[in-house]
Amino acid sequence: MPIKTQIKGVNRVRNSFRxxxxxxxxxxxxxxxxxxxxxxxxxxxxxxxxxxSGSKYVRTGRLANSWKVTKSKPGHYALENSAPYSxxxxxxxxxxxxxxxxxxNGWWQSTPIIQKEIPKLTAALSREIRQxxxxxx
Numbered sequence: 502m503p504i505k506t507q508i509k510g511v512n513r514v515r516n517s518f519r520x521x522x523x524x525x526x527x528x529x530x531x532x533x534x535x536x537x538x539x540x541x542x543x544x545x546x547x548x549x550x551x552x553x554s555g556s557k558y559v560r561t562g563r564l565a566n567s568w569k570v571t572k573s574k575p576g577h578y579a580l581e582n583s584a585p586y587s588x589x590x591x592x593x594x595x596x597x598x599x600x601x602x603x604x605x606n607g608w609w610q611s612t613p614i615i616q617k618e619i620p621k622l623t624a625a626l627s628r629e630i631r632q633x634x635x636x637x638x
């Protein structure tokens with residue numbers, strides 16, 4: 502006995518995937534920008550550790566105020582700190598990164614703070630894609 506399979510609605514599904522593929526960086530750009538700006542605000546607002554006892558250094562706030570969001574193309578944003586010493590203070594471990602003295606004095610690192618916010622970006626992008634696809638089927 503021969504087996505026959507009939508797929509109904511294949512053209513609708515195919516067209517829906519075309520619509521999904523057409524969802525491009527320009528459409529997701531506002532979501533990406535908003536997330537990047539929110540994370541910038543978190544980084545800017547993250548408290549400095551207490552000044553080490555005996556230190557005469559006066560905090561200027563320059564590190565916090567040097568966080569910015571830059572856009573290279575639609576949907577592509579970077580979180581940057583333009584303070585020339587930022588990597589030594591809140592950078593990652595390794596060469597050119599956070600120094601041992603800053604780590605000992607309780608300075609945080611920026612990467613874990615950013616990574617903690619990635620699920621919010623994933624959720625926001627998922628909502629955008631679902632919303633875009635909702636009328637497709």
